Amino acid sequence: MFSLFRKYDIGIFEYLYMFIMVIYLGQMTPQTGRMVGTISGDPIPFLLPIVLTVILVIKHPISFFNRRFIFILIIFAVWSILTIEKYQLLNNEELSYYFFLFYSLIVAFIHVQVFGKKLIPLYEDIIVKLCIISLILWTWAYFDISSIPFFKQFDQTSYGNNFFYLFNWMDPSGDQVYEGIARNAGFSWEPGRFSICVVLALLCNIARNGITFLNFNVLVMLAAIATTLSTTGYVAAGVLYIIAFSHKLNTQKTLLFFFILVPALIGISQLGFMQKKIEEQLSVETNLKQLEKTFNYNSENADEGEYLASLERFTAMYFEWDNVRDKPVLGYGRNPQNSYFYESVSSNFALTGGLVKLLAQYGIPLGVFLYFLLLISSFRLNKDFPEVSKVGLFFTFIVCSISYAMFTIPIFTAFWFYGIFFRDEKEEEKKKKERITSEEIMKILHKSFS
Numbered sequence: 001m002f003s004l005f006r007k008y009d010i011g012i013f014e015y016l017y018m019f020i021m022v023i024y025l026g027q028m029t030p031q032t033g034r035m036v037g038t039i040s041g042d043p044i045p046f047l048l049p050i051v052l053t054v055i056l057v058i059k060h061p062i063s064f065f066n067r068r069f070i071f072i073l074i075i076f077a078v079w080s081i082l083t084i085e086k087y088q089l090l091n092n093e094e095l096s097y098y099f100f101l102f103y104s105l106i107v108a109f110i111h112v113q114v115f116g117k118k119l120i121p122l123y124e125d126i127i128v129k130l131c132i133i134s135l136i137l138w139t140w141a142y143f144d145i146s147s148i149p150f151f152k153q154f155d156q157t158s159y160g161n162n163f164f165y166l167f168n169w170m171d172p173s174g175d176q177v178y179e180g181i182a183r184n185a186g187f188s189w190e191p192g193r194f195s196i197c198v199v200l201a202l203l204c205n206i207a208r209n210g211i212t213f214l215n216f217n218v219l220v221m222l223a224a225i226a227t228t229l230s231t232t233g234y235v236a237a238g239v240l241y242i243i244a245f246s247h248k249l250n251t252q253k254t255l256l257f258f259f260i261l262v263p264a265l266i267g268i269s270q271l272g273f274m275q276k277k278i279e280e281q282l283s284v285e286t287n288l289k290q291l292e293k294t295f296n297y298n299s300e301n302a303d304e305g306e307y308l309a310s311l312e313r314f315t316a317m318y319f320e321w322d323n324v325r326d327k328p329v330l331g332y333g334r335n336p337q338n339s340y341f342y343e344s345v346s347s348n349f350a351l352t353g354g355l356v357k358l359l360a361q362y363g364i365p366l367g368v369f370l371y372f373l374l375l376i377s378s379f380r381l382n383k384d385f386p387e388v389s390k391v392g393l394f395f396t397f398i399v400c401s402i403s404y405a406m407f408t409i410p411i412f413t414a415f416w417f418y419g420i421f422f423r424d425e426k427e428e429e430k431k432k433k434e435r436i437t438s439e440e441i442m443k444i445l446h447k448s449f450s
Contacts, residue, residue: 010118013059015126017052018115022126024049025197025411026188028157028168033189036104036409039096049410053107062113068420069109076101079366083333097334101408108413112421117384119414120204127201128217130166131224134186134194137167138227141182148172158189168194184227195233196400198224199240200415203396206244207385232403239399240392247389291315291349308348313403316351323351323360331363354405355398370407373420380419393418 027033031045039046080098084090111119141147151169154161160170160182168185170176176183176191186194202221212218225233291311311319319341323332326340336342339360341351351357359367378394393415397406406412414421 010122014056014115015122017056018122019126020052021049021111021411022123022130022197023165023187025409026165026168026186026194028165028185028187028189029155029162032165036100039092039099049107053110056114057110060114062110064109066109066113066421072105072417072420073102075366075369076105079330079362083330086330087333087338089333089335089338094333094335101334104408104410104413105417107410108417109421111411111414112418113423116423119418120207120381120385123411124201124204124208124217127198128220130187131198131220133166134184135220135223135227137163137169138182138184141169159185178229181229183229184224186224186228191228192230192232192403195225195228195230196236196404196406198228199233199236199396199400200412202237203240203388203392206240206392207381207388210387211241211244211248232400236396236399240396243389243392243395247392248387306348307350310350310352313353316353317356317402319345319351320353320356320360324356324364327360327363329363329365331359331361331367334361353403354401354407357405358401358407370416374416377416377419380422384422 024032024035027036030037031042034041034046035049080101084094084098089095115122141151151161151163152171154163154169156162157168159174159176160168163169166187168188170182170185170191172182174182176185183191184194185191186197188194188197198221202218202225205215205217205221209215213222222237225237310316322345323339323341326332332339336351337347339351358370361367362370374397375391375394378392379390381393382388382390397412397416400406407416
């Protein structure tokens with residue numbers, strides 16, 4: 001941590017600020033979910049990141065009169081007005097969804113403007129610290145059954161108990177257990193979500209150091225991903241390294257790497273819990289037949305709008321395509337209750353994932369534009385950190401988005417718009433020198449006429 005302060009000139013407040021923002025990124029509890037959730041409720045969890053962000057801007061003044069930033073705001077403002085007008089979404093609940101859209105864009109802009117390239121090592125360092133905490137506590141919980149009463153005394157979460165927002169202990173009697181092993185959810189509400197946060201930090205390490213496995217941070221992050229038992233985390237990490245090796249190695253070495261990696265991935269996929277999860281995800285046709293019966297049953301026995309469960313990612317993707325076809329131009333907006341699935345299929349189930357959801361929510365034109373902006377950011381990251389592939393960030397987000405929505409979550413959004421909101425440090429230095437020169441000229445003129 002202290003080496004980070006010295007090397008990258010990051011202050012204690014800035015570090016603690018980003019640490020808190022990362023904790024909110026995990027959305028372990030309803031309180032830390034307030035950054036992307038509802039405005040109503042306890043005001044303190046909602047206002048805390050806002051107040052800290054205001055202090056950050058006061059300490060590091062930035063100009064909001066940025067052409068790229070204003071351009072993005074105008075595009076989303078026009079889209080918001082059109083969707084609100086078309087679907088008559090004039091109520092507080094609906095408008096709150098749009099509030100969090102602009103909230104995430106503004107916070108993302110501030111992050112990129114204030115931290116610039118420092119965002120990469122800063123995010124990685126914080127994730128590594130949280131991985132270390134999770135690995136220590138997860139190991140203790142796994143090997144010592146007497147730890148159960150200790151963790152049980154903390155507030156409950158969806159699948160376990162909240163240890164000071166630093167570690168979400170998964171209850172062994174709950175759903176997040178495979179082959180008798182309780183999964184490591186880290187600081188997040190769910191193990192898979194934790195894994196994608198770590199994969200992004202792994203990308204940051206590759207950006208700074210290139211491909212290396214004899215690195216403490218890398219070993220810690222890989223161990224954390226391994227203990228999540230997350231299909232998404234494993235696949236995303238594998239894709240990340242495939243792209244990284246393809247970027248750095250010549251054709252012969254790349255082929256050799258694939259001969260080693262492919263059997264390794266096949267071996268991992270044959271593990272009991274992995275094989276079961278893969279079969280569950282890919283059996284879309286079987287799932288649809290079962291779901292049709294489930295939907296019909298719950299339409300008669302459950303209250304309308306009562307949440308019962310979330311669909312598996314590929315099944316959810318199938319229904320999101322129905323949403324895209326239903327409203328291809330503007331999308332169904334920020335509120336899933338306006339989607340074809342909610343209105344015509346089932347109001348009791350939620351659709352997971354974010355890959356197709358982005359097109360379904362924002363429409364094909366804006367959705368494709370957002371993926372184009374992500375690609376630009378991926379190119380920009382390569383320009384600032386040549387060790388990482390030009391498409392490294394892009395495909396990392398694409399793979400992770402199959403399972404989780406990433407857009408409009410402030411830190412993820414900062415990476416998404418890294419290439420749009422970037423701070424050109426060379427240009428700023430040039431302007432600073434020009435400004436100093438102008439001030440010196442004024443002093444000379446003043447002396448000449450005095």
